[in-house]
Amino acid sequence: MVPHLITALTGPINELEQRVLDSMPAIERWFRLEWMEHTPPFYTSVDIRNAGFKLAPVDTNLFPGGWNNLTKEMLPLAVQAAMAAIEKICPEARNLLIIPENHTRNTFYLANVVQLQRIFNMAGLNVRVGSISPEIKKPTLIELPNGDTVTLEPVVRTKRRLGLKDFDPCTILLNNDLSAGAPGILEDIHEQYLLPPLHAGWSVRRKSTHFKNYEEVAKRFGKMLGIDPWLINPMYSQCDEVDFAEDKGMDKLQTTVDALLTKVRRKYKEYGINEKPFVIVKANNGTYGMGIMTVRDAKELDAVNRKTKNKMAVIKDGQPVNDLIIQEGVLTQERVHEAVAEPVVYMMDRYVVGGFYRMHAERGVDENLNAPGASFVPLAFEHSTHMPQPGVRPGVSAPNRFYMYGVVGRLAMLAASYELEATNPDAEVYD
Template identity: 55%
Template sequence: MVPHLRTTLTGELSEIEQKMLASTPMIERWFRMEWQEHTPPFYSSVDLRNAGFKLAPVDTNLYPCGFNNLAEEMYPLATQAAMAAVEKYCPDAKNLLIIPERRSLNPFYLQNVAKLSKILRLTGLNVRLGSWADDLTTPCEIKLPSGESLTLEPLERNGRRITLDGGRFDPCTILLNNNLSDGQPNILQNIKEQILLPPLHAGWTTRRKSVHLKAYDEVVKKFAKFIDMDPWLLNPFHAQTSGFDANTKANEEELTHHVEAVFKKVNKKYKEYGISNKPFLVIKSNARDCDHHLMTVHSVEDIKKLNFKQFHKIADANQSMGLDAHELLIQEGVPTTETWAEKTAEPVVYMIDRYVVGGFYRINAQRGANESLYSKDMSFEPLSFVKESERHADDLGTLHNRFYPYGVVGRLAMLAASLELEKTDPNPDNQIS
């Protein structure tokens, strides 16, 4: 089930909320049956957009780095879920190694690592941190603003195993909190005697957003049929192009064709549901996690007016990783109706194994409802449990778990990630059943 957490929503339930809350027993059974066939990622997070008429994921992260943004009261849930996840891969686990981003000095990210370490230590595991950074040759203590400290140690390769401290720390499970945007290091290649989570092919060196979205199409189509719902209400339309060149404008016709096709489908749905909003599309990289480099278009004509500096930013980011500079994803934009203290907000759902363990709001006073909230101006507000004393009988909205639909859509995206990893696994025989 999904914890009953606060949301910014009040008043009458939307049709999507009503449908999901009325179908809770069916939905939970559906998920149980799906997890008999698929293995969830060790952990994941999903950014959502609630437009009122539509509730959909806009990003699925397999290396979540915002555990410090969860409410403190969520940690028992997270610990229980982490224990179930670890036991699935290594029932007799004693030691666990976390590999964070290489020598990151971002204090917010490091607090995330500290919280993640805390969750895993509460499961009874010995947890240590390691890095393959070339300039790390001895253990390095990092002080955090909270007063805590982290010790980062150099990784060692002993045959087919990764160890620390001259082999004295030998983990059965290695947890990556590094999305491999800098590539797959040699030291992590061909590990056969330990469990690496997520697997290497989940990193942005090889991962493509379009593959995930196609898996999500498959999941949502099946789910929506099961509960008798239009899948579009939970799923943005999308397309991809790989030949556009911002310098020469080569294949601009292909890009324009895809934009026109997606707009046509969105406009048809808006007309079907009587939606007065003006639709928009988002163009972003298909090949890495860089949603701060994206463009918004409101018509096909906007393609000819685009600021091509943005295209160059996407291309440069891709080329720095040795990726196709021209892999673009065109995705239906989903506005957010939610605000926090009159600031634009969007919910983020956090999961460990197949369980929702909490969430928070990403907030940005400098961005509008149709814009990405990911920028230096963003902030976060943790979502805590709704207390019985806070539920008022005269407010229909607070009588229900309004976070539940967010948890459902988050788990649909997580299930899609499971299919995605299965389909892209270079060694499918190694999958955990």
């Protein structure tokens, strides 16, 4: 079931929405067949940009925070999806341990942990929060500004299992993206379910691998729909051996940026688009909106100042950046309260469970919005029970627009499923 939300957008009419709505039965059947062959990631959030002439995912997160930004009305959907996900993995599950990020003082982030705890609790599980942070040496109660509380407890590792004192979970839910690598305490756990698996963490994962898989998904989906896959797919290139701190590899980066901008210009010309193309240069294994810059002309890289280079040189947990993805920039035509905005779609198992708009009053239509100063507007439910309305003119119906977001979000989730299969160290290899 897809939640039907009021968006703050009427937006430009586009044929893509019409084609998606006309093909709804075929699309749902296509997804159903895909999920018979592939396992969806346990939970996923996808950042989407709607340029009016194309609608594409620009980032896919396999350890999504921000669950606290979903409205109360979305909780039942999340609970149902959580039940379905847990039943598939461990039907007799009783205890679930959530392992959060180590930044224990971030109350916004901890509100997200509380929301996850609530969802799985309502799905019929005993849920506790176990920290792998060296700071947490005893059960620590933290009060949040909204009146909620969360208790972080130090994890206890025995030879084969991970838990808390007097708490033995069958399932461990990671809400920690492992940017600095998988700590030893999480390795070699064979008797419990670790979700998502360790190879979904940013120490292993690469955005270029994800978008290579997404390109394949977009081509197959585009063929079924009879559309140019570019309309739902941001082109990309990869560039390694770059060192912003030492000014190494900048020529190679400039050449890669120039080549991609040329390809984007060609597409804009083909579709009669008068916007100025741009690319986003970002860390290939980054998260938290760190290590990202917008480039409109390759020559701009000659003049990058020291502050920007320092910002690009390291990402979360002090990880150095040498490997970059250069991604076709997708404008956003979305606005909420006059601020530039982008939709973020949340999924659990194979279901869309909700979403919100990320908005940023100080950012432009061609800039990264996942930055300090961003705020979030939950997408509110419509009071009617309309399914997407096939007879309605494109661009005027919120349920139709949100259905389209959900389709693109699920395509990115499917790509993540391919990606995790391909990078699974335990997969059997057949010659």
